[in-house]
Amino acid sequence: MRFQLYTEKVKELAFGKWDLILQETSGLTDDEVNPRKNNMPCPCCGGHDRYSFMSVDDGNYICRQCGAGDGFSLIMKVLGCGFVEAVELVGRYLGVERQTYRCQADFLREQERLIESLEARQLKREQAAKEAAVEKHRQQALAAQKAAGILKMALPANPEHPYLKRKQFPPFNLKQRGSRLLVPLYTHGHNLVNIEHITSKGEKFGLKCGQREGVYHRFGSPSWTVYICEGWATGASLFLMEQQSIRVYAAMGKGNLTAVSLIAKEQNPDSRLFIAADNDTHLLTNLGLNDALKAAEAAGAAVMLPPAIDSDSKGTDFSDFYIANGGYAYGAQ
Numbered sequence: 001m002r003f004q005l006y007t008e009k010v011k012e013l014a015f016g017k018w019d020l021i022l023q024e025t026s027g028l029t030d031d032e033v034n035p036r037k038n039n040m041p042c043p044c045c046g047g048h049d050r051y052s053f054m055s056v057d058d059g060n061y062i063c064r065q066c067g068a069g070d071g072f073s074l075i076m077k078v079l080g081c082g083f084v085e086a087v088e089l090v091g092r093y094l095g096v097e098r099q100t101y102r103c104q105a106d107f108l109r110e111q112e113r114l115i116e117s118l119e120a121r122q123l124k125r126e127q128a129a130k131e132a133a134v135e136k137h138r139q140q141a142l143a144a145q146k147a148a149g150i151l152k153m154a155l156p157a158n159p160e161h162p163y164l165k166r167k168q169f170p171p172f173n174l175k176q177r178g179s180r181l182l183v184p185l186y187t188h189g190h191n192l193v194n195i196e197h198i199t200s201k202g203e204k205f206g207l208k209c210g211q212r213e214g215v216y217h218r219f220g221s222p223s224w225t226v227y228i229c230e231g232w233a234t235g236a237s238l239f240l241m242e243q244q245s246i247r248v249y250a251a252m253g254k255g256n257l258t259a260v261s262l263i264a265k266e267q268n269p270d271s272r273l274f275i276a277a278d279n280d281t282h283l284l285t286n287l288g289l290n291d292a293l294k295a296a297e298a299a300g301a302a303v304m305l306p307p308a309i310d311s312d313s314k315g316t317d318f319s320d321f322y323i324a325n326g327g328y329a330y331g332a333q
């Protein structure tokens with residue numbers, strides 16, 4: 001049996017069983033083959049928070065350090081072997097015989113059957129992805145309704161809230177529920193879709209199943225100058241440092257900078273846009289600056305960077321800059 005055909009047969013039989021295969025052949029743990037666990041230690045490169053196993057169908061995984069691939073690629077990395085060895089290992093585990101064909105017609109029939117099987121699997125994957133997208137959309141719509149209900153019932157934020165005091169912010173027009181600050185998050189059309197909760201200790205989390213992509217919190221009214229930054233505290237600091245005379249979008253994370261910059265451009269077509277980057281000098285690659293440059297290119301914006309504060313081992317953002325320059329006193333200037 002030609003190797004390519006053998007590989008296809010192994011793939012066919014392995015479909016949907018990669019969690020077991022990877023545990024049995026390569027010693028991966030239960031958690032390392034669980035698609036519901038994200039940002040785990042990588043079994044290949046040792047990165048401690050960058051690996052996610054995506055699917056038991058093909059063994060697909062993603063690591064932000066050593067790359068992505070399917071189950072064979074994972075075996076090759078973990079065991080340090082080649083593709084042929086990985087296929088043979090899985091083939092032996094599944095008991096796939098290497099057949100010889102009596103004639104060319106038999107071989108071609110098997111080839112055709114495997115192609116059809118491959119197409120059927122592809123279709124199944126696409127269908128599952130479509131269904132997952134519909135379900136995600138439904139859950140996000142429910143979370144948006146819930147967000148509106150929570151904000152309606154919540155009280156205005158207490159100016160003495162430990163997080164506000166620590167960051168030296170007024171309560172703006174935030175709401176509070178128990179000890180948690182509520183930061184409303186919006187998306188296209190300024191539609192409310194989620195709420196960022198901030199605890200007294202500064203821990204942050206959104207609503208379960210709430211939309212995270214392309215969401216923002218906006219400060220200020222329309223202005224000629226518009227800033228876009230990563231975090232809510234950075235946005236609040238920029239807004240105060242500019243005497244509340246500008247509009248600021250907090251993109252709620254690096255990954256959202258480009259999407260939110262495009263929304264900001266759409267909502268403020270005549271304004272000058274600036275991406276206020278985090279200066280991640282503590283990292284080997286300055287991720288804050290890189291993501292800001294990408295967003296700036298997409299939205300036709302300029303980039304500004306806070307000067308690095310040497311004593312800060314976690315890099316510098318405009319919130320650190322605000323506090324280092326007087327905090328409340330700076331905002332009141």
Ligand SMILES: [Zn+2]
Nearest residue numbers: 042045063066
């Ligand atoms: Zn890795």
